[in-house]
Amino acid sequence: MPRPDRQRLRQRFIEFLTKKDLRMTAQRHAIIDSVFNTEEHFTADQLLEWSRRVDKSVSRATVYRTLPLLTECGLLREMDFGKDHKFYDPNYAEHPNHNHIICQDCERIVEFESEKIEELEDEITNRLGFKVKSQRLQITASCEEFKRKGACTKKQG
Amino acid sequence: MPRPDRQRLRQRFIEFLTKKDLRMTAQRHAIIDSVFNTEEHFTADQLLEWSRRVDKSVSRATVYRTLPLLTECGLLREMDFGKDHKFYDPNYAEHPNHNHIICQDCERIVEFESEKIEELEDEITNRLGFKVKSQRLQITASCEEFKRKGACTKKQG
DNA sequence: ATCAATGCAAATAATTTGCAAAAAG
DNA sequence: CTTTTTGCAAATTATTTGCATTGAT
Numbered sequence: 120m121p122r123p124d125r126q127r128l129r130q131r132f133i134e135f136l137t138k139k140d141l142r143m144t145a146q147r148h149a150i151i152d153s154v155f156n157t158e159e160h161f162t163a164d165q166l167l168e169w170s171r172r173v174d175k176s177v178s179r180a181t182v183y184r185t186l187p188l189l190t191e192c193g194l195l196r197e198m199d200f201g202k203d204h205k206f207y208d209p210n211y212a213e214h215p216n217h218n219h220i221i222c223q224d225c226e227r228i229v230e231f232e233s234e235k236i237e238e239l240e241d242e243i244t245n246r247l248g249f250k251v252k253s254q255r256l257q258i259t260a261s262c263e264e265f266k267r268k269g270a271c272t273k274k275q276g
Numbered sequence: 277m278p279r280p281d282r283q284r285l286r287q288r289f290i291e292f293l294t295k296k297d298l299r300m301t302a303q304r305h306a307i308i309d310s311v312f313n314t315e316e317h318f319t320a321d322q323l324l325e326w327s328r329r330v331d332k333s334v335s336r337a338t339v340y341r342t343l344p345l346l347t348e349c350g351l352l353r354e355m356d357f358g359k360d361h362k363f364y365d366p367n368y369a370e371h372p373n374h375n376h377i378i379c380q381d382c383e384r385i386v387e388f389e390s391e392k393i394e395e396l397e398d399e400i401t402n403r404l405g406f407k408v409k410s411q412r413l414q415i416t417a418s419c420e421e422f423k424r425k426g427a428c429t430k431k432q433g
Numbered sequence: 434a435t436c437a438a439t440g441c442a443a444a445t446a447a448t449t450t451g452c453a454a455a456a457a458g
Numbered sequence: 459c460t461t462t463t464t465g466c467a468a469a470t471t472a473t474t475t476g477c478a479t480t481g482a483t
Contacts, residue, residue: 140461140462141462141463142456142457142458142461142462142463143457144456144457144462144463144464145456146463146464147463163447163448164447176464176465177464177465178464178465178466179448179465179466180448180449180450180464180465180466181463181464181465183447183448183449184449184463184464197358199356199358201354201356203446203447203472203473204446204447204448205447205448220401220404220406222406223409229404229406231400231404233396233400235396236393236396236397236400239390239392239393239396240393240413240415243388243390244377244415244417247377247386247388248419248420248421249377249379249386249415249417249418249419249420250417250418250419250420251415251416251417252380252416252417252418253415253416254413254414254415254416255413255414256397256411256412256413256414257411257412257413258397258401258406258408258410258411259408259409259410259411260401260406260407260408260409261406261407261409262405262406262407263405263406263407264405297436297437298437298438299436299437299438299481299482299483300482301437301438301439301481301482302481303438303439304438319472320472320473321472333439333440334439334440335439335440335441336440336441336473337439337440337441337473337474337475338438338439338440340472340473340474341438341439341474360447360448360471360472361471361472361473362472362473
């Protein structure tokens with residue numbers, strides 16, 4: 120999947136804040152810098168650490184207060200991988216319908232998109248009287264390569 | 277979807293316990309009675325309440341210690357609906373590949389199965405070098421009926 | 434008898450919140 | 459100036475765990 124346009128995403132957040140009469144602060148700058156600097160899933164704790172490298176004054180509370188804003192704005196998506204903490208996926212901003220394969224052998228996570236699956240989801244959901252707003256599909260899988268070599272090296276896409 | 281065969285599921289759990297040198301107890305009886313008495317998703321707290329109606333001696337700790345056993349045995353599946361507690365779905369035992377539509381208007385949850393989606397999942401996952409072990413698909417949707425009448429009345433299936 | 438299972442109460446850990454001080458618009 | 463935002467520390471809450479005792483096999 121192509122790299123995100125960081126400047127555009129930042130602009131989207133600023134407009135979101137403005138529209139809600141919220142304010143841009145140094146801490147929020149540090150946080151979105153960190154968010155747009157990765158394409159990996161991350162935790163609140165990781166985001167705190169990254170943000171503090173940009174601006175030491177960022178507190179844990181501010182990170183936890185900013186995450187829902189980023190989520191509501193559509194720049195992040197909360198993910199549950201069965202752990203006791205949430206993960207956040209920064210790739211939904213540009214690819215709102217992507218899916219995940221979680222390799223149970225090496226814990227690698229691969230993302231993919233499928234129009235055919237989207238179409239089927241739409242069709243079935245409509246038939247049941249609903250209209251799709253969003254979807255999340257997680258496939259837990261094993262990896263033949265891992266069994267042979269001890270690691271998964273396949274790339275996504 | 278057809279009703280589950282409660283006797284068979286109970287038997288499956290007992291065999292699972294035996295195989296692991298674990299023991300059947302009065303409390304576990306009360307818990308699985310309660311689990312197989314519903315087709316709805318439930319929380320640990322609800323299960324405690326139901327189990328205590330069967331056997332007052334059931335403690336919260338025992339419920340929390342039994343839930344992972346039922347999950348490992350394949351009789352329950354942990355679900356995350358974005359709340360701060362887990363839900364458990366008793367329908368995976370008989371329908372291991374079913375999916376969920378969550379109505380964001382009325383919070384109703386509808387289950388459905390689709391062989392076509394399963395096939396696509398298999399195909400894509402194989403192409404990427406993996407083998408599907410399990411999958412979970414959640415569709416968040418809106419409901420036209422709700423907008424007109426203030427409630428969703430559609431039934432699943 | 435032996436070892437797993439229990440209830441209880443205390444511990445854990447991610448997230449949330451109250452509040453007084455600081456900063457944005 | 460007014461209102462939002464912040465950091466801090468304390469609170470919250472689902473879940474887990476240590477331990478002495480009970481119960482299944």
